[in-house]
Amino acid sequence: xxxxxxxxxxxxxxxxxxxxxxxxxxxxxxxxxxxxxxxxxxxxxxxxxxxxxxxxxxxxxxxxxxxxxxxxxxxxxxxxxxxxxxxxxxxxxxxxxxxxxxxxxxxxxxxxxxxxxxxxxxxxxxxxxxxxxxxxxxxxxxxxxxxxxxxxxxxxxxxxxxxxxxxxxxxxxxxxxxxxxxxxxxxxxxxxxxxxxxxxxxxxxxxxxxxxxxxxxxxxxxxxxx
Numbered sequence: 423x424x425x426x427x428x429x430x431x432x433x434x435x436x437x438x439x440x441x442x443x444x445x446x447x448x449x450x451x452x453x454x455x456x457x458x459x460x461x462x463x464x465x466x467x468x469x470x471x472x473x474x475x476x477x478x479x480x481x482x483x484x485x486x487x488x489x490x491x492x493x494x495x496x497x498x499x500x501x502x503x504x505x506x507x508x509x510x511x512x513x514x515x516x517x518x519x520x521x522x523x524x525x526x527x528x529x530x531x532x533x534x535x536x537x538x539x540x541x542x543x544x545x546x547x548x549x550x551x552x553x554x555x556x557x558x559x560x561x562x563x564x565x566x567x568x569x570x571x572x573x574x575x576x577x578x579x580x581x582x583x584x585x586x587x588x589x590x591x592x593x594x595x596x597x598x599x600x601x602x603x604x605x606x607x608x609x610x611x612x613x614x615x616x617x618x619x620x621x622x623x624x625x626x627x628x629x630x631x632x633x634x635x636x637x638x639x640x641x642x643x644x645x646x647x648x
Contacts, residue, residue, distance in 0.1 A: 430629055436622030436637075437442045440464055444615045459523040463612065464619045466520055469513035470580075472624040476506035476631065481573040484566035494639070496562035500552065501568055501634040505627050514538050525590055534591035538576040544572045546577075 442463040451457070480502035487495035517535065518528035529535060548568050555561035584591065608616065 426593060429625055433622055433625035433629055436618045437626060438547060440615060440619040440622055444619065447611055447615055449612060450609045457523075459520055460612075462516055464615050465623075466513060466619040467517040467616070469509050469516060470625040471620045472627045473506045473509035473513060474576075475624050476502050476627050477573055479628075479631075480506060483567055484569040487562060487566045491559075491563075491644075493558070493562060496565065497635055497638045497642070499566060500549075501638060502631050503569060505543060505631040506632065507542065507549075508630075509623075509627055510538070510542045510545065514542060527631045530590065532591055533584040533587045533589050534580075537584045541576050544575055548572055556585060558617040 444461055449458070449460050483499035483502065486492070487499060494638045514535075517538070521530060521532075521535070522528045525532075548565065551568055552561055552565045555564060580642045
């Protein structure tokens with residue numbers, strides 16, 4: 423049991439470390455606006471890292487379903503997409519909280535914020551589409567195709583288009599929002615928390631997804647035996 427659960431224990435330890443030392447570690451005083459809100463870096467950014475990984479796993483299982491038509495692959499794809507969307511929502515909310523301190527209001531129509539909202543709505547449409555189709559095989563097939571489509575739009579809306587326009591968010595042209603927060607020059611003290619946070623939040627997302635998958639598989643098995 424310990425050999426199978428080591429990564430769950432690691433996730434717990436890393437998140438405990440993030441949620442304690444993340445508030446104790448000395449952080450750089452970049453400007454008057456940033457101040458202690460810079461600690462949100464340990465929560466906001468890792469959420470997007472985890473979301474990207476979960477969505478990648480989801481689309482891989484969608485491709486597998488289209489190749490083999492295995493219903494289990496559809497369950498994996500939809501479960502990882504669901505938890506990935508949850509992480510995207512949390513990333514959007516933590517970003518809005520940070521923006522309120524940094525930019526003066528939670529939502530300023532920044533290209534990065536707009537792109538994130540569009541990406542999240544595209545994935546919400548994925549679940550609406552799945553819920554509208556009653557036939558299981560048809561739902562899985564259409565869902566797999568749409569999931570690939572949604573994943574292909576994820577990177578332009580989050581990482582490409584916002585970089586081509588003026589943005590307050592780091593990474594955009596003329597970025598003035600958070601000075602000194604580029605990955606290449608992140609303070610070494612913050613790296614000690616940031617990267618464990620990325621791993622911990624990602625493992626938590628995988629953990630929740632596996633629980634959802636197990637529940638779905640048990641439900642399917644009970645219905646088959648009924």
